[in-house]
Amino acid sequence: MSGLIVRHLSAGYSKRQVIRDLSLPAVPPGTLLGLLGPNASGKSTLLRAIAGQGRSSGRIRLDDEDLNLLSHAKRATLVGYLPQSLPGTTSLVAYEAVMAACRAVQPNFQTDAVEDAIESTFDDLGIGHLALERMSHLSGGQRQMVGLAQVLVRRPKLLLLDEPTSALDLRWQLSVISAVRRMLEQTGAVGVIAIHDINLAIRTCDQLAVLDRGEIIASGPAANVITPDVIAQAYGVSSRVETCSRGIPFVLADRALG
Numbered sequence: 550m551s552g553l554i555v556r557h558l559s560a561g562y563s564k565r566q567v568i569r570d571l572s573l574p575a576v577p578p579g580t581l582l583g584l585l586g587p588n589a590s591g592k593s594t595l596l597r598a599i600a601g602q603g604r605s606s607g608r609i610r611l612d613d614e615d616l617n618l619l620s621h622a623k624r625a626t627l628v629g630y631l632p633q634s635l636p637g638t639t640s641l642v643a644y645e646a647v648m649a650a651c652r653a654v655q656p657n658f659q660t661d662a663v664e665d666a667i668e669s670t671f672d673d674l675g676i677g678h679l680a681l682e683r684m685s686h687l688s689g690g691q692r693q694m695v696g697l698a699q700v701l702v703r704r705p706k707l708l709l710l711d712e713p714t715s716a717l718d719l720r721w722q723l724s725v726i727s728a729v730r731r732m733l734e735q736t737g738a739v740g741v742i743a744i745h746d747i748n749l750a751i752r753t754c755d756q757l758a759v760l761d762r763g764e765i766i767a768s769g770p771a772a773n774v775i776t777p778d779v780i781a782q783a784y785g786v787s788s789r790v791e792t793c794s795r796g797i798p799f800v801l802a803d804r805a806l807g
């Protein structure tokens with residue numbers, strides 16, 4: 550089967566197992582899975598494990614390839630992973646930072662092809678005006694967008710994004726998510742995104758999975774997953790799930806429980 554399959558995954562750190570025997574719903578090509586869950590529930594640990602970083606065991610298949618059996622270099626060409634931390638404040642300009650990220654993974658890429666890919670990625674994200682700015686002169690949100698460009702430019706078959714909108718204002722959140730969705734639709738790649746904004750996740754992801762203490766407590770389409778019970782269990786919050794004028798559910802968090 551095509552797309553991403555994650556089954557019976559366990560992952561953690563030297564002194565701490567965070568995820569035990571976790572399975573995700575299958576993520577078909579061209580679609581986006583949103584990972585929700587409270588702080589420390591294991592979202593980053595899960596994304597890192599799928600990216601091949603840190604200790605893990607279990608089955609991770611992408612389009613019939615077992616990612617755990619691939620070399621580090623081959624896996625890096627297929628998987629684009631954006632960690633939660635923002636790119637560093639180097640003296641490189643944004644264009645060079647994206648070029649360096651591209652070359653790190655695909656050193657044999659033709660210069661013309663890399664330049665075309667960088668320009669179209671900057672255009673897709675609407676950040677052409679940042680291309681010649683030094684990374685050290687960019688705001689946190691601007692650096693986050695350049696970090697995303699470093700991943701999207703490689704057109705990976707699997708996109709793993711750890712809170713890619715955490716530093717962005719409302720307009721750039723929408724712009725970035727649209728660029729990600731367009732890339733998935735155009736290339737048939739698969740996306741998994743960890744995100745704290747439940748309402749943004751409902752509107753932009755094809756399916757959701759809610760993590761709590763390293764376990765998936767609900768998964769599937771937003772309408773089935775986002776219920777006051779699931780929100781109370783995961784976040785310890787009393788909430789209402791209402792329906793907007795476009796028929797899309799949205800969450801109003803009322804108060805912390807207990």
Ligand SMILES: Nc1ncnc2c1ncn2[C@@H]1O[C@H](COP(=O)(O)OP(=O)(O)OP(=O)(O)O)[C@@H](O)[C@H]1O
Binds near residue numbers: 563565591595
């Ligand atoms: N490098 C590390 N070494 C040891 N434990 C870690 C390490 N990184 C994370 N943890 C622990 O793993 C657990 C899960 O953390 P993780 O970062 O995966 O959660 P998260 O859901 O992404 O959280 P947040 O929403 O706050 O980013 C936490 O208890 C955390 O303390």
